[in-house]
Amino acid sequence: MRFGEENFYVDPVTLESLTLSDAVRDGDEIISGTLHSPSGHRFEISDGVPDLIYPFELPAVDREALQQYEERADAYDRYLPLTFSTYGEDEQSVRNAMIDKLDLHPGSVVLETGAGTGRDSEIIARRLGADGKLYVQDLSPSFLAKNIERMRGKGAYLEPALANGYYLPFAENSFDACFHFGGINAFGDIKRAFSEMARVTKPGGKVVVGDESMPPWLRETEFGRILMNSNPEFTYTLPLDKLPIEARKTRLEWIIGGVFYVIDFVVGEGEPAADFDFPIPGVRGGTHRTRFHGQLEGVTPEARRLAYEARAKTGKSMHQWLDDVVRQAAMRDINLKD
Numbered sequence: 374m375r376f377g378e379e380n381f382y383v384d385p386v387t388l389e390s391l392t393l394s395d396a397v398r399d400g401d402e403i404i405s406g407t408l409h410s411p412s413g414h415r416f417e418i419s420d421g422v423p424d425l426i427y428p429f430e431l432p433a434v435d436r437e438a439l440q441q442y443e444e445r446a447d448a449y450d451r452y453l454p455l456t457f458s459t460y461g462e463d464e465q466s467v468r469n470a471m472i473d474k475l476d477l478h479p480g481s482v483v484l485e486t487g488a489g490t491g492r493d494s495e496i497i498a499r500r501l502g503a504d505g506k507l508y509v510q511d512l513s514p515s516f517l518a519k520n521i522e523r524m525r526g527k528g529a530y531l532e533p534a535l536a537n538g539y540y541l542p543f544a545e546n547s548f549d550a551c552f553h554f555g556g557i558n559a560f561g562d563i564k565r566a567f568s569e570m571a572r573v574t575k576p577g578g579k580v581v582v583g584d585e586s587m588p589p590w591l592r593e594t595e596f597g598r599i600l601m602n603s604n605p606e607f608t609y610t611l612p613l614d615k616l617p618i619e620a621r622k623t624r625l626e627w628i629i630g631g632v633f634y635v636i637d638f639v640v641g642e643g644e645p646a647a648d649f650d651f652p653i654p655g656v657r658g659g660t661h662r663t664r665f666h667g668q669l670e671g672v673t674p675e676a677r678r679l680a681y682e683a684r685a686k687t688g689k690s691m692h693q694w695l696d697d698v699v700r701q702a703a704m705r706d707i708n709l710k711d
């Protein structure tokens with residue numbers, strides 16, 4: 374467990390590299406100091422943990438979540454097993470199955486956001502071996518402290534930091550995989566959180582995210598109403614509209630009694646690609662691209678009827694007939710030779 378890689382972190386908002394000053398070291402570990410960016414943002418390191426939380430003034434929704442988590446930190450591990458036993462689920466099996474989706478191998482470099490007290494961190498660390506690296510982050514100092522405590526002596530390469538899950542202090546393509554379980558429903562900006570995870574994960578790497586959400590088909594049942602009454606977290610809807618455009622091979626599974634979702638995807642680059650340029654067989658003709666980008670104005674119903682009749686007589690596709698007709702008329706009117 375160490376904080377020795379100040380160069381790996383960047384300013385979470387400008388993404389500029391950070392410079393360390395006033396460092397107090399213990400061997401290769403940095404115990405305290407200040408990281409600053411060319412923009413003038415300063416991030417303090419204390420007890421070996423950098424505070425990279427941004428925005429410096431959190432939105433109210435995150436401030437409230439932080440306060441609640443700070444108050445719950447001591448009791449969290451005591452009561453958390455109920456989350457699984459309520460549905461007769463084995464916590465270790467469920468967490469291991471989620472972590473399987475990360476497709477880790479020894480030597481992977483992994484980011485876990487909202488890592489809490491480390492109930493998944495220890496499983497991830499076991500998968501990484503001596504060459505892997507695990508960056509654990511949380512908004513709550515009390516939760517992160519418990520994580521560090523749990524991971525002490527486990528022999529894992531662990532880099533803990535305080536950070537907001539939707540402003541990640543890393544350059545793009547820094548990780549082989551990114552994991553988040555619990556708490557994301559209440560983030561001030563869920564879409565940004567997904568987009569950040571895709572940004573910092575290498576193309577081909579995995580993102581795995583889970584949280585509560587009562588499935589739509591159970592919301593009116595007694596089962597659903599009892600659970601949503603006790604825990605409003607179950608009323609959150611699925612964040613499918615908040616996934617990043619880079620998400621590929623996206624999968625959704627309902628876990629833990631069928632009332633938590635886990636979404637996993639492979640990180641791609643930009644929008645998906647497809648062949649939009651092959652001639653589409655049939656009377657309409659054209660290609661996907663000409664159909665989208667080649668649209669002109671509407672005509673009168675009579676002109677439309679005539680166009681259909683003329684097309685049928687020529688045997689051309691409608692695309693080809695229109696393309697020829699429009700070209701000829703355009704050439705004539707702009708006075709160029711065809």
Ligand SMILES: C[S@@+](CC[C@H](N)C(=O)[O-])C[C@H]1O[C@@H](n2cnc3c(N)ncnc32)[C@H](O)[C@@H]1O
Nearest residue numbers: 442487488489511512513516537538554555556
């Ligand atoms: C329900 S707990 C889950 C903890 C852990 N992942 C687990 O499975 O036990 C949610 C965690 O998310 C953290 N959290 C809440 N809002 C956050 C944010 N905006 N950025 C990072 N972590 C956040 C909380 O402090 C808490 O540790």
